[in-house]
Amino acid sequence: MTQAVSKPATQGTSPRVIAGWKRPDAADATARDGGSLVQLDAHTYDRALACVHCGLCLPACPTYTQNGLEADSPRGRIYLMKGLADGQIAPTPAVINHLDLCLDCRACETACPSGVVYHELIETTRAQLNDLRPTTIIDKVLSLIFFHIFPFRSRVRLAILPARVLQRIGLWRVLTRGTLAKLLPKQLAKMQQMMPDRGSLWQQRLAERFDADPTGTINGIPRATVALLDGCVGSVMFHDVNQQTVEVLQKAGCDVLVPRAQECCGAIPHHGGRLDQAKALARHNIDTFMPIDGPRPDFIVNNAAGCGAMLKEYDHLLRDDAQYAPRAKQFVSRVRDISELLVELDPPRPEHEVNRQVTYHDACHLAHGQKLTAPPRTVLSWIKGLDVVPLPDSEMCCGAAGTYNLSNPRMARELAERKIKHVQETGARVCVAGNVGCSMQIQSEAHRLGVTLKVTHPVSLLHEAYFGCTAVAGDSEQTSHNGDGS
Numbered sequence: 383m384t385q386a387v388s389k390p391a392t393q394g395t396s397p398r399v400i401a402g403w404k405r406p407d408a409a410d411a412t413a414r415d416g417g418s419l420v421q422l423d424a425h426t427y428d429r430a431l432a433c434v435h436c437g438l439c440l441p442a443c444p445t446y447t448q449n450g451l452e453a454d455s456p457r458g459r460i461y462l463m464k465g466l467a468d469g470q471i472a473p474t475p476a477v478i479n480h481l482d483l484c485l486d487c488r489a490c491e492t493a494c495p496s497g498v499v500y501h502e503l504i505e506t507t508r509a510q511l512n513d514l515r516p517t518t519i520i521d522k523v524l525s526l527i528f529f530h531i532f533p534f535r536s537r538v539r540l541a542i543l544p545a546r547v548l549q550r551i552g553l554w555r556v557l558t559r560g561t562l563a564k565l566l567p568k569q570l571a572k573m574q575q576m577m578p579d580r581g582s583l584w585q586q587r588l589a590e591r592f593d594a595d596p597t598g599t600i601n602g603i604p605r606a607t608v609a610l611l612d613g614c615v616g617s618v619m620f621h622d623v624n625q626q627t628v629e630v631l632q633k634a635g636c637d638v639l640v641p642r643a644q645e646c647c648g649a650i651p652h653h654g655g656r657l658d659q660a661k662a663l664a665r666h667n668i669d670t671f672m673p674i675d676g677p678r679p680d681f682i683v684n685n686a687a688g689c690g691a692m693l694k695e696y697d698h699l700l701r702d703d704a705q706y707a708p709r710a711k712q713f714v715s716r717v718r719d720i721s722e723l724l725v726e727l728d729p730p731r732p733e734h735e736v737n738r739q740v741t742y743h744d745a746c747h748l749a750h751g752q753k754l755t756a757p758p759r760t761v762l763s764w765i766k767g768l769d770v771v772p773l774p775d776s777e778m779c780c781g782a783a784g785t786y787n788l789s790n791p792r793m794a795r796e797l798a799e800r801k802i803k804h805v806q807e808t809g810a811r812v813c814v815a816g817n818v819g820c821s822m823q824i825q826s827e828a829h830r831l832g833v834t835l836k837v838t839h840p841v842s843l844l845h846e847a848y849f850g851c852t853a854v855a856g857d858s859e860q861t862s863h864n865g866d867g868s
């Protein structure tokens with residue numbers, strides 16, 4: 383249990399006025415029994431106090447730069463969250479909306495000179511606001527999908543099976559572009575729009591063990607034993623990228639393990655404020671990847687920025703768990719993004735040329751969540767013939783942000799349009815992104831806009847450079863998405 387902080391006596395004092403935001407009338411307020419409904423532990427409350435209101439984070443914030451509202455800026459949201467914790471502000475629907483519109487992209491943390499760790503503040507606050515949100519039928523459907531289907535790979539496989547069958551028999555495009563698509567609520571329409579036109583009917587899992595390629599080892603000794611987190615949604619939708627990741631790691635001289643018992647990293651429930659579910663998943667993965675009695679890998683690697691950022695948060699998530707806190711620290715010390723690990727291992731460089739012009743988009747949870755901007759670019763620089771054109775505002779969120787593009791489709795769409803416009807300015811027809819969520823968001827929105835663009839993972843290009851071809855089905859040049867699979 384975290385200890386609630388005693389707040390200074392603030393009753394009767396006025397909170398500072400935030401431009402673009404009107405303090406809710408007391409009559410609108412949810413009854414609070416004279417106290418605050420949001421209780422922050424001392425550690426998290428200090429995160430809010432660290433903000434000196436300088437505003438340097440504002441130009442980095444996607445929502446503020448999109449709508450210009452102070453209440454949709456990091457500084458404004460910190461005011462709101464501190465006001466909620468102090469009992470000065472009531473959790474009205476308007477206040478909750480401003481907080482829900484935050485992408486949790488963490489660009490403000492990168493920009494902040496005071497070291498405000500914003501994501502802990504927003505995630506803790508959101509978790510406590512869950513019961514206060516108005517709930518529609520659509521919200522209930524989304525909640526079912528987000529928290530009871532997405533984190534379970536077998537349920538994801540089952541859920542997308544009808545769509546895969548329709549793709550195979552050529553009816554998917556007819557149905558999704560016809561009247562039926564127009565009748566869908568916008569959140570479900572967005573989900574349908576992002577369904578990749580790749581993958582088999584029933585995606586098989588990767589084998590549990592792969593041996594290092596002798597050419598990548600050091601005098602026959604593997605550089606490392608690496609355990610891959612293959613993801614819940616990612617293992618079904620982006621099996622090809624996982625397969626390529628394994629093959630690239632083998633080529634880099636690693637023995638690769640893919641533990642069968644692993645589960646979702648917990649990012650989806652964590653972002654949704656379901657901390658108990660996220661903690662249970664974290665404990666399970668620690669037991670699976672770092673067993674007390676069994677062999678442990680040198681590294682735990684992943685290829686999805688959102689998953690990687692979550693894995694690196696396990697020590698914070700389980701900080702109050704006496705049994706798991708020390709094990710979580712050990713776990714986190716071994717977690718690496720695939721690009722980070724490859725740079726660290728410094729394997730033999732790929733031989734084949736990939737003569738292509740691309741641009742690189744910084745996934746938020748790589749650039750801001752894990753502070754990894756150089757390693758993906760370094761890995762791309764190993765590829766002969768590859769021309770990487772700088773992308774304006776490459777660190778600005780594309781609107782994917784986990785399940786944000788499903789729960790806030792309008793803002794997500796505006797941000798995707800901004801991203802695609804910048805990609806077009808580079809002249810490149812290929813956008814490289816190290817996160818499956820970004821890939822689905824940018825690719826599907828490019829398709830909607832009729833823009834010729836392929837989104838690919840850095841590992842896919844590296845795989846092509848090592849093996850001389852795009853060897854895995856589904857990564858062929860494609861300018862469309864959401865097709866019928868033909």
Ligand code: SF4
Pocket residue numbers: 442443444445446454455456459483484485486487488489490491500
């Ligand atoms: S996390 Fe992103 S969207 Fe949220 S306040 Fe910070 S910069 Fe803005």
Ligand code: SF4
Pocket residue numbers: 432433434435436437438439440456457460490493494495496497498
């Ligand atoms: S940059 Fe940091 S200190 Fe300045 S307003 Fe933003 S969060 Fe607060």
